[in-house]
Amino acid sequence: MPYITGEQHAPDTTVPPLxxxxxxxxxxxxxxxxxxxxxxxxxxxxxxxxxxxxLIAGVHDQFLL
Known part of the structure; x- marks a missing residue:
């Protein structure tokens, strides 16, 4: 059952923001x-x-471990 808000349509969003x-x-x-x-x-x-x-730590982890 849909939630009823009392509004017939969505608010008008065509107004550009300031x-x-x-x-x-x-x-x-x-x-x-x-x-x-x-x-x-x-x-x-x-x-x-x-x-x-x-860089030294990365090379050590990549090639020496």
Whole structure:
């Protein structure tokens, strides 16, 4: 037995949703976000060391076990 909601039809969904407001213009004096942080040498060195350790562990598991 179908559930009766009292409505005769589904709600009208043809109305387009409201667009979000435009973001404010970027101020060049403000510091950059995460992509700028990836260009920093200490972070890249750390990520390189972690990547090499993962590569060594993977090669060890794949070929030496």
């Amino acid at each position: 667009a979000p407001p435009d973001p404010p213009p970027a101020d060049p004096a403000q510091p950059r976000g995460c992509l700028f942080a990836l260009s920093q040498p200490p972070l890249m060195l750390f990520l390189t060391v972690i990547g090499v350790l993962l």
